[in-house]
């Protein structure tokens with residue numbers, strides 16, 4: 407039988423550790439066929455983003471039409487979206503019901519520095535795209551910014567469940583990497599929550615781990631898992647990647 411397909415709408419990372427390149431590798435590791443829509447082309451290395459070009463919305467819309475031309479993908483994720491017009495292109499496709507199981511990873515900056523979404527784009531993402539998302543995957547800082555209140559502890563997130571779901575997405579996975587001690591990811595849905603623990607794997611290189619997380623989550627949904635199962639898959643994919651990076655080369 408043909409492998410299930412997932413679509414990523416994201417930026418290109420020339421170092422290939424993050425962005426659309428990380429998404430393709432992750433989809434493939436999880437047994438999926440990838441389709442891709444490139445939004446921003448970046449030239450980057452460990453020093454950060456050296457240059458970047460946000461593609462014209464016409465070209466992104468054309469890629470999206472082409473990528474959605476065959477049998478529908480089983481799930482879709484977004485990464486770096488560059489600018490408000492590209493957020494609008496994705497929003498329009500989502501409103502038309504063309505982006506099933508939409509995972510919105512709110513990427514604004516590259517891990518080594520450099521903007522990947524401008525401020526009007528970030529505003530539109532919250533207002534226009536989050537309400538169309540099946541899952542959003544903010545870290546603590548991003549989730550806190552969305553509800554205008556700093557989130558620094560697990561209790562802060564637990565107490566903010568209603569406000570976070572009030573943003574309009576069906577569910578959220580608030581990533582706990584910034585918590586003190588071992589990270590706990592919190593899955594929030596109208597039907598209940600789940601806390602996903604695990605050891606903190608110390609690693610100086612975290613480049614692309616957010617992309618791997620949202621891609622593996624998207625893969626889980628494409629394979630028919632619910633958001634809680636898919637969030638566990640995502641957490642384990644990040645742990646496996648960090649363990650590989652710690653191995654002596």
Ligand code: PXL
Pocket residue numbers: 416417418419424425426448450485486513515516517518522613614615616617
């Ligand atoms: O991990 C976030 C991210 C997303 N997309 C692109 C990136 C990065 C991080 O560097 O380069 C293109």
